Amino acid sequence: MRAVTTREPLYTEQDRAELLALDVYRAGLCPLCGRPREVCTAPEGTYQIDTVWEVCQATRAVAEIQAGTYTDDNYPHRRAHLWGARLTRR
Ligand SMILES: [Zn+2]
Structure with a gap:
């Protein structure tokens, strides 16, 4: 006789979807400044950029x-x- 153990899955489908969405979000961030690439690579003049030190x-x-x-x-x-x-x- 074989014993079969069933457990609750570690991650739900919602968890997996959110992790995938986070992965997609992070992949779209600039490795230099951490902002979304479409923001920091927008044509010059699109954003006013104030620098801080x-x-x-x-x-x-x-x-x-x-x-x-x-x-x-x-x-x-x-x-x-x-x-x-x-x-x-x-
Ligand atoms: Zn950047």
Whole structure:
């Protein structure tokens, strides 16, 4: 005698449809700016573009530590180092 176990499917048809739609949406985003490609590649003048300049303080802190850590001859495998920043609100 063979036992047959039936389970609820992990994903519903609705889940699958939404995941596919998300995949299509993400595929249409610009890898550079993250906006929909039809927006950021629209002809010049279609949108007013105001630029902003901000500093990612976590990346800045890591870059400063890295600059003080590495010289030309130490840590030859430094490209393999995984740096990160832990942010704790004061
Ligand atoms: Zn873009």
